[in-house]
Amino acid sequence: MQNVLAIFKKEFKAYFLSPIAYVFITVYLVVTNFLFFQGFFIINQADMRGYFGLLPWVFLFFVPAITMRIWAEEKKVKTLELLLTWPVSDLEVVIGKFLASFCFLGITILLSITVPITIALLGNPDEGAIIGGYIGSLLMGAAYLSIGLWVSSLTENQIVAFIIGVVVTFALFMIGNPFVTMVAPAGAVPLLTYLGLGNHFESVGRGVIDSRDIVYYLSVIGFFLFLNIRSIESRKWE
C-alpha cells in the first residue's frame, strides 16, 4: 500500500510540475463550456444533458493526452528499468499510475462545477440528475484512462501513444454506434451494443445510474489494467 501511495504521489505531482496541467484544464473548461452554452440558450432547458452528451467525444481527445506520457516517458528515459528493479510489484505500479491519472481527471471534471451553478442561477435543474451525470462521467473517464494507460505502455513515443489511444478508444466507442450496428450481422448487434463505450453513457447522461452500466465500466477498467500489467511483464518474454 505504501508503494501504491508513493507511486501515486509522484505521478500526481508530475502533472503539475510542468505547465501542461494548467493548459490542459483551461482548454478543457473553455471547450466544454463553449460547446455547451452555445446551444443552451436556444434549447432553453435548465439541465446538463447537453453537457454530459458532449463528454464521450471530448474525452476521446482529452483523456489520451492525460495518459500518453505516463509509461512512454519511463520507457524512453529508461527509468522503467530502475523502477522495476525496486521492490515494487508491477500491479502496484499500474494501480498507482492509474489512480494518479484518475485524480487528475477528477479534478478537471469537478472544476466544471461552474456549469451547474450557472444553470441553478437561471432555472431549477434536477440535482439528482446532475450528480448522477458527474458520477457517470468519472466512470466513463476512468474507462478511457485505462485504455490510454495501456496504449502508453506499448510505445516509448508520447505522440504515438496519444494517437493510438484516440484510435483505440474511438474504435471501442464506434462498435456500439448505430453506424456499425446497422450494417453488422443481426446476431452480433446485442453484443456490439453492449460493448460500445458510448451506449452505457446515454442513460448516465440523463442521470440514471444502472448497475449494469457500472459493471460494464468497471469491467473495461479491470480488463485494460490487466492488459497493462501484461505489457509491462512482456519484457520478460522477449
Place this chain on the structure above:
Amino acid sequence: MNGSNGSVMMDVRQLNKRFGDVHAVRDLTFQVKKGEVFGFLGPNGAGKTTTMRIVTCYIPASSGTISVGGHDTVEHSLDVRKKIGYLPENNPLYNDMMVTEYLKFAGELRGMQGDKLSSRIDEMVQVCGLAKMTGREIGKLSKGYRQRVGLAQAMLHDPDLLILDEPTSGLDPNQIIEIRELIKKIGREKTVIYCSHILSEVSATCTRILIINNGSPVATGTAEELTSQMGSGNQYVLRVRGSGPDIEAKLQGVAGVSSVSASQDNEWASVRVACEGNEDIGESLFRCVVDNRWSLAELKRERASLEEVFTQLTRG
C-alpha cells in the same frame, strides 16, 4: 541451499540468456563473496548489462539460477530486490523531480519512512557531495552530479549488494577519480559489483575481476593473478653502451632468456629482453652486463599490463 555458506553474497550458476537468435550470455558461473569489490569486465556487448538485468530481476534468465544472499531471483524476487542497490547503465533519472524529492520517492519504495528516511537522505547527500544541489531539478544537473544522485539512490537503503553498471561513463577525469574514491570508500563495508569496459577503472578499484567475452567467462582472479597467468608476462628493458649485435648475442646466453632485440642509438643500445618463465632474472642480466664491462644506464622489469591481458583474451 546457498544459505548455509555465509560468505557468498551472490551465486550465479550456468546462466544463459537468449534474445531470439542472439545468445547474449552463455553458461556463466561465478560467485561474489561478501565484502568484495568485484570487477565485471568485458568489451561493449559482452553481456555485462544483460547479466546485471537478470540479477536485479528486471528480466528472467533463459536457463540457470542466481541467488543473492540466499534468495533465488525468480522465486523470491522482492527479497532479492530489497537487498540490491542498482545504478543502471546510463543512470536513468526522473528529470523533472528535485534531488531530495527523488531520493524520498526512491526511499518510500524501499519501504523507508519518516525521520529514518530523512536522516538517511541527509547522510547520502553528505556522502555523495550533493549538499548544494538538493533543491535543484535533476534534469538541470551536470553529468557528474547526476551520477552522484544515482549513487545516492543506489545506496540509500544501505543495500547488502551494490551493483554499478559503468558508473563513470561520460565523466571527466577529475570526476572519475572522485567517483572511484567514493566507490573504494563504500567497498570497505559493502559488497560491490562494478561493471566496466575500462580496465584501469576496474584494476584501480576491484579486489577480484571476472572478464567475459561474447557472454562467456574467459578469465577470473585478482589483477596480479590475471597478469601473471598470461605467461609471456615478464620483459626487461636495458640501456647499455656498446654495439647492438654483440650485446644481443651475449644476453641471449643468459639462462631463462627467450628472445632479445636491440636497437642502436649512437653508442647506446636499447635492448628488450623477453624471458620464458615468471622468475626474476634481473640479477643474471646485470651480472652479464658487468662481466662484459659495459656501462649500464637503465635496467627495468616490465610486466604485461592488464590491458594486454584483456586484449589477448577478448580479441576476435
